[in-house]
Amino acid sequence: MSSSMHDSVAEVMANRFGMDRDIVVADATFDDLGLDSLSQIELATALTKQLGVELDDDEMAELSTVGEIVALLESKGAVAR
Amino acid sequence: MSGFPALVTGAGLVTPAGVGVKANWDTVLAGRPTAAHLPELDGLPVTMACQVPDFSPRELGHGSWQWDRFTQFAVVAAREALEQAGLTPGGWADSSRVAVIIGSGAGGTATLEAQHRILLEEGPSSVSPLTLPMGLVNMAAGQVAIDISANGPCLAPCTACAAGASALGIGRELLRQGVVDVVVAGGAEAPITPLYVSSFARMRALSRRSDDPATASRPFDAGRDGFVLGEGAGVLVLETEEHAAARGARPLARLTGYGASSDAHHVTSPHPEGRGAELAMRAALDDAGLTPGDVDYVNAHGTSTPLNDVTEAGVVSRLLGDGVAVSSTKGVTGHPLGAAGAVEAAYCVLAIRDGLIPPTAGLVDPDPRIAVDLVRGTARTGPVRAALSNSFGFGGQNATLVFTA
Numbered sequence: 001m002s003s004s005m006h007d008s009v010a011e012v013m014a015n016r017f018g019m020d021r022d023i024v025v026a027d028a029t030f031d032d033l034g035l036d037s038l039s040q041i042e043l044a045t046a047l048t049k050q051l052g053v054e055l056d057d058d059e060m061a062e063l064s065t066v067g068e069i070v071a072l073l074e075s076k077g078a079v080a081r
Numbered sequence: 082m083s084g085f086p087a088l089v090t091g092a093g094l095v096t097p098a099g100v101g102v103k104a105n106w107d108t109v110l111a112g113r114p115t116a117a118h119l120p121e122l123d124g125l126p127v128t129m130a131c132q133v134p135d136f137s138p139r140e141l142g143h144g145s146w147q148w149d150r151f152t153q154f155a156v157v158a159a160r161e162a163l164e165q166a167g168l169t170p171g172g173w174a175d176s177s178r179v180a181v182i183i184g185s186g187a188g189g190t191a192t193l194e195a196q197h198r199i200l201l202e203e204g205p206s207s208v209s210p211l212t213l214p215m216g217l218v219n220m221a222a223g224q225v226a227i228d229i230s231a232n233g234p235c236l237a238p239c240t241a242c243a244a245g246a247s248a249l250g251i252g253r254e255l256l257r258q259g260v261v262d263v264v265v266a267g268g269a270e271a272p273i274t275p276l277y278v279s280s281f282a283r284m285r286a287l288s289r290r291s292d293d294p295a296t297a298s299r300p301f302d303a304g305r306d307g308f309v310l311g312e313g314a315g316v317l318v319l320e321t322e323e324h325a326a327a328r329g330a331r332p333l334a335r336l337t338g339y340g341a342s343s344d345a346h347h348v349t350s351p352h353p354e355g356r357g358a359e360l361a362m363r364a365a366l367d368d369a370g371l372t373p374g375d376v377d378y379v380n381a382h383g384t385s386t387p388l389n390d391v392t393e394a395g396v397v398s399r400l401l402g403d404g405v406a407v408s409s410t411k412g413v414t415g416h417p418l419g420a421a422g423a424v425e426a427a428y429c430v431l432a433i434r435d436g437l438i439p440p441t442a443g444l445v446d447p448d449p450r451i452a453v454d455l456v457r458g459t460a461r462t463g464p465v466r467a468a469l470s471n472s473f474g475f476g477g478q479n480a481t482l483v484f485t486a
Binding site for chain 1 (some may be wrong): 139214
């Protein structure tokens with residue numbers, strides 16, 4: 001079952017990056033999604049704007065899957081929108 | 082004596098006349114104008130342009146959002162050209178013998194304009210880290226090289242509206258010098274942006290017929306008042322005779338002549354007697370080993386600006402005589418700037434292949450100062466032994482290509 005936070009992340013990826021929502025699953029890695037290191041920074045910026053929590057470049061560098069992003073956002077108290 | 086032949090074994094086109102060579106050729110032969118009002122330009126001095134129809138970057142794969150639109154066009158055109166040539170991306174015997182040369186004038190200007198707005202409105206920490214990987218002028222060439230796994234020289238001529246022609250001419254030189262066996266070359270442009278439209282409009286280079294876009298681009302017409310901005314990409318696969326023969330590939334046509342020159346006169350106005358244009362055309366004919374009577378078709382730069390068309394036609398008359406058939410496909414496509422030379426090179430290749438000369442859309446009342454045989458109305462049938470394509474860029478940078486059967 002996907003969480004509402006997962007849906008918010010998937011929505012950012014779909015809207016900002018034109019990704020097919022079907023491929024944005026919890027265990028999809030950045031490699032699977034074609035996100036190189038620069039694109040991961042871009043993603044962090046987009047998520048920060050959309051969800052109102054700061055995600056810095058170093059934190060992103062520790063992550064490798066969509067599920068880990070969702071978990072980090074939830075731990076920061078981000079509210080899905 | 083004939084010039085060194087670079088065999089054209091594949092072509093790819095993404096233009097306002099369509100996505101793909103076939104769609105392009107149908108539209109261009111029918112002489113259907115593509116200029117239309119674009120709501121996103123409302124509020125600018127000119128609100129029309131020629132836009133690529135039905136273009137879906139998502140088909141490129143889920144990384145395509147990391148490419149500016151001009152790069153997306155280039156990758157689509159390059160893939161089509163390779164497929165037509167029967168070459169498999171990554172299937173090279175020696176990938177270091179494959180060059181990629183994609184010219185552009187504006188590069189990723191849409192990306193740069195958008196990020197500059199973000200810099201001013203939201204501050205530096207909001208600027209995308211992909212700004213330069215998307216925005217740099219050489220990124221179409223870079224991404225095409227990645228996409229097709231080509232490890233040879235990778236270049237991006239930046240000769241404004243001659244960039245696509247420069248790319249093909251330089252590509253042929255690399256083949257002639259024995260540096261590579263295959264060249265994937267062309268031009269790409271996506272300049273329908275607020276800054277480019279405003280800048281060209283302020284120069285009074287654009288047609289003001291926004292209320293009647295279908296008649297706005299009218300090369301060689303007495304009532305022409307400027308060009309209509311276009312976009313797109315054209316890519317050709319060039320090969321040495323040996324490389325093509327070894328794999329049994331048949332050429333569509335041959336690139337046998339290239340001439341380049343500079344007006345050294347003014348950054349935007351052509352030399353009044355077209356001195357630079359004449360130098361480029363003469364050099365290309367000499368390089369091809371042709372005499373003026375050998376040329377059956379000239380695909381003119383023909384932008385539909387008051388100055389270019391009369392100056393260019395004068396040079397063609399002087400050099401090739403008044404009997405040569407001349408048309409400008411910009412009546413259909415508008416002016417895709419740095420892509421134009423490569424797009425129009427592809428149309429010359431198709432003219433030779435099919436024995437068909439496309440008409441000049443929008444041309445109803447020819448400028449009385451122009452003496453050459455202007456093809457208008459409908460396409461003309463007849464063998465095309467040699468076709469010459471002109472491209473003249475801001476900066477006074479000129480390139481002429483000669484294709485033969």
